[in-house]
Each structure stands twice: as structure tokens, then as C-alpha cells.
Amino acid sequence: MTAPKRLAILGSTGSIGRSTLEVVTRFPGCFVVDVLAAHSSVERLLAQIRAHHPRVVAVADPQAAQALQQRLRAWKKAPQVWSGPEGIRRAAVYPTAQLVVSAMVGQAGLLPTWDAIRAGKDIALANKETLVVAGELIMREVKRRRVRLLPVDSEHAALAQCLKGHDGVEVRRLILTASGGPFREVPASRLQRMRAADALRHPTWSMGPKITVDSSTLMNKGLEVIEAHHLFNMDFKRIEVTIHPQSVVHSLVEFVDGSTLAQLASPDMRLPIQAALTHPAYAPALVKPLDFRHGLTLTFGAPDVKRFPCLGLAYAAGRKGGSAPAVLNAANEVAVGAFLRGRLGFMEIPGLIRAVLARHREKGPLTLERVLAQDAWARKISEEMLACKPCK
Numbered sequence: 602m603t604a605p606k607r608l609a610i611l612g613s614t615g616s617i618g619r620s621t622l623e624v625v626t627r628f629p630g631c632f633v634v635d636v637l638a639a640h641s642s643v644e645r646l647l648a649q650i651r652a653h654h655p656r657v658v659a660v661a662d663p664q665a666a667q668a669l670q671q672r673l674r675a676w677k678k679a680p681q682v683w684s685g686p687e688g689i690r691r692a693a694v695y696p697t698a699q700l701v702v703s704a705m706v707g708q709a710g711l712l713p714t715w716d717a718i719r720a721g722k723d724i725a726l727a728n729k730e731t732l733v734v735a736g737e738l739i740m741r742e743v744k745r746r747r748v749r750l751l752p753v754d755s756e757h758a759a760l761a762q763c764l765k766g767h768d769g770v771e772v773r774r775l776i777l778t779a780s781g782g783p784f785r786e787v788p789a790s791r792l793q794r795m796r797a798a799d800a801l802r803h804p805t806w807s808m809g810p811k812i813t814v815d816s817s818t819l820m821n822k823g824l825e826v827i828e829a830h831h832l833f834n835m836d837f838k839r840i841e842v843t844i845h846p847q848s849v850v851h852s853l854v855e856f857v858d859g860s861t862l863a864q865l866a867s868p869d870m871r872l873p874i875q876a877a878l879t880h881p882a883y884a885p886a887l888v889k890p891l892d893f894r895h896g897l898t899l900t901f902g903a904p905d906v907k908r909f910p911c912l913g914l915a916y917a918a919g920r921k922g923g924s925a926p927a928v929l930n931a932a933n934e935v936a937v938g939a940f941l942r943g944r945l946g947f948m949e950i951p952g953l954i955r956a957v958l959a960r961h962r963e964k965g966p967l968t969l970e971r972v973l974a975q976d977a978w979a980r981k982i983s984e985e986m987l988a989c990k991p992c993k
């Protein structure tokens with residue numbers, strides 16, 4: 602019998618974090634949860650502590666950490682509670698954890714993931730922003746520390762599966778599928794009227810609010826293009842996006858001989874999570890396989906970059922490289938936050954990002970400090986621009 606794999610789950614209370622714990626529950630004896638980490642969801646953390654008995658729980662919000670500690674006072678075997686962003690970073694390098702599930706949302710996931718890599722932990726990466734913001738630096742550390750970086754994003758998990766056993770020279774293109782989001786068929790004239798509640802009604806995936814809005818603008822696909830560039834060391838010219846509303850084909854690899862491999866599965870994040878957790882083994886299906894007996898309609902088409910300019914902005918920032926993707930990501934996080942609060946219209950999201958990127962100047966060599974400084978600059982400029990709306 603092999604020893605169970607020991608996990609640290611960063612972002613355990615979110616959509617990916619909860620699905621990860623579901624996978625853990627479905628494989629009794631295979632995993633031990635040493636660490637849970639979240640921002641402030643105390644009730645959810647309490648339920649997860651009861652079910653999984655972690656040694657440490659890290660809570661980014663100090664008040665929520667205090668509230669959790671209070672609630673755990675009477676417990677006999679309560680976990681340690683670590684507080685603040687520093688607590689999250691300590692939790693990411695918890696000595697016994699072997700695999701860190703990086704599932705916090707946004708740029709906040711970068712430093713804990715960075716620390717975990719440098720501590721030699723394998724990473725199951727859902728937090729795509731980590732690779733968008735600092736892909737070059739992260740991939741260098743991954744190689745240097747010889748850790749495994751296992752993609753949890755369904756598209757990248759699919760690409761990794763299709764690429765197994767093939768080397769770079771055999772591959773012509775990577776093709777990422779996109780559902781097209783809830784506004785796929787909404788005409789340009791009506792897009793500006795779309796509100797957060799409309800954007801949050803995703804047709805095929807159930808996800809956290811930030812990525813759901815990113816899906817509606819196609820920024821999510823743009824971030825994934827940059828993620829694929831780093832993960833698979835592929836030039837942007839050779840990464841394409843196709844709109845596939847059924848979300849059954851999770852991505853495709855085209856080879857130089859003209860053949861194409863695709864990975865098909867139900868749209869359920871538990872599959873790529875399971876693949877990352879059980880890597881390199883294939884475990885019995887948790888997700889029901891597709892049933893082809895009753896027919897299956899699969900359609901594909903080009904993305905409309907005029908109605909959804911965020912995809913083009915992401916390609917441009919990715920090609921520019923340096924800290925441009927970090928600036929793109931920071932402006933997007935501010936814009937999405939403002940859209941969710943009703944402070945920014947749907948079509949003003951790309952407007953704000955474009956305006957911030959236009960003011961971005963590269964300063965010096967790429968280091969983690971430089972990237973973080975550019976991220977802070979972009980957030981500040983974005984907030985200033987928001988304060989003097991409308992943004993053009």
C-alpha cells in the first residue's frame with residue numbers, strides 16, 4: 602500500500618477548493634489534508650475542518666481568523682489558525698504537505714504559489730493568474746526546483762493529456778476551446794447593458810464570480826492563452842482559440858501531419874482536479890463518461906474579437922511579454938471588481954484595461970519585485986481612472 606498524498610489546499614472554500622475536497626472524499630485513504638486556506642469564509646472553513654481535520658488553517662482576513670479561533674476554542678483537537686497574507690504564505694510551505702492545490706482567486710495566489718515551488722512542493726495549479734503575472738519567473742523556478750506543475754484548468758489539463766508522448770517538433774498548434782460565455786449571441790448594441798447578474802449566469806460551468814465574468818468578456822480565454830504559452834513553451838502564433846458552446850471538447854492539439862487530438866469529457870472540474878491529484882495515475886472515473894449512443898452535437902467557430910476585445914488585449918500583452926501581462930491582469934481584476942459592484946459597464950471593462958496598458962512602460966529586468974511593483978502601479982492607475990469615469 603502506498604502512503605496517502607498530503608495536501609495543502611489554498612482557496613479551499615471556493616469553487617475549485619470545494620470540488621477538490623469532494624475528490625478527496627471520494628478517494629478514502631488516498632489523501633490527507635494538512636492545510637486549508639481561504640480569505641474569510643469562516644462557516645465554510647468550520648465545516649471543512651470537521652470533515653478533513655487539517656493541522657493548520659490559514660485565513661487571510663485577520664478578523665475572520667480571530668473569529669475562527671474563537672469558534673475553535675472549545676475543540677479538543679483544533680487545528681492551528683494562522684492569520685493574514687503571511688499566514689497564507691507560511692501555510693503554502695507547510696513541511697509535511699507534498700502537493701499544494703493553488704486555487705485562490707486572482708494575483709493573491711502568486712506569492713504563496715511561488716513560495717510553495719521554492720520549497721519544492723508539487724503544484725496543482727488552478728490559479729492561472731500566477732502564470733499570467735509571472736509565468737517566465739515561475740517556469741524558471743519550476744525547472745530549477747524540479748517540481749511538477751500540474752494544470753487544473755480543464756483546457757490545459759486536456760492539452761497535457763493530448764501532448765503525452767509527443768515532443769514539441771511534432772506539434773503545429775494548440776487549440777483552446779471557449780464556451781463563448783453567456784453573451785455569445787448578444788449583439789454588440791446590447792452588450793453595454795449587460796449587468797453582473799447576467800454575466801454570472803454561465804451556460805455550462807459553475808465557477809466563482811471573477812472567472813465567470815472573465816468568461817463573459819473572453820478575458821478568461823486570453824489569460825488561458827498566456828497560461829498555455831508558459832506551460833507548454835509555445836509561441837503565441839501557435840495558440841488558437843475556438844468557440845465551442847457545448848464545453849465537451851476541452852482543447853485540441855494539431856500535429857504537423859495534419860492530424861488533431863482532442864480531449865472530450867463532461868464539463869465538470871472534478872475531472873481535471875482528480876487528474877492532478879492522482880497524477881501520474883489514472884483513477885477510476887468520478888465523473889460520468891460521455892454517452893455517445895444518443896448522438897452528440899459539437900460545434901466550433903472563430904471568436905468575435907470585435908465584440909469581445911479582451912481576448913485581443915491578452916494576446917497583445919502576452920506577445921509584448923515582460924510585465925505587460927501583469928498589468929493586463931491587475932487592470933482586469935480592478936475592472937471586474939468594479940463591474941461586479943455596478944460601477945463599470947460591460948464594454949468599459951476592455952476600455953479600462955486598454956487605457957492602463959497604453960500607459961505602461963517597461964522598467965528594467967524582469968524580477969518578482971518588478972512584477973509586483975508594476976501590478977501595484979496598474980491597480981493604482983486603474984482605480985484613478987475609475988474615479989474619473991467614463992474611461993475611453
Ligand SMILES: NC(=O)c1ccc[n+]([C@@H]2O[C@H](COP(=O)([O-])OP(=O)(O)OC[C@H]3O[C@@H](n4cnc5c(N)ncnc54)[C@H](OP(=O)(O)O)[C@@H]3O)[C@@H](O)[C@H]2O)c1
Binds near residue numbers: 812
Ligand atoms: N471555478 C472553476 O471552475 C475554475 C476553472 C479553472 C480555473 N479556475 C481558477 O481557479 C482559481 C479559483 O477560482 P474559483 O472559481 O474557485 O474562485 P472562488 O470560488 O471565488 O474562490 C476563491 C477562493 O480563494 C480564496 N481567496 C480569495 N482571496 C484570497 C486571499 N487574498 N487570500 C487567501 N484566499 C483568498 C477564497 O476565500 P473566501 O471563500 O474566504 O473568500 C476562496 O476560497 C481562479 O484563479 C480561477 O481562474 C477556476
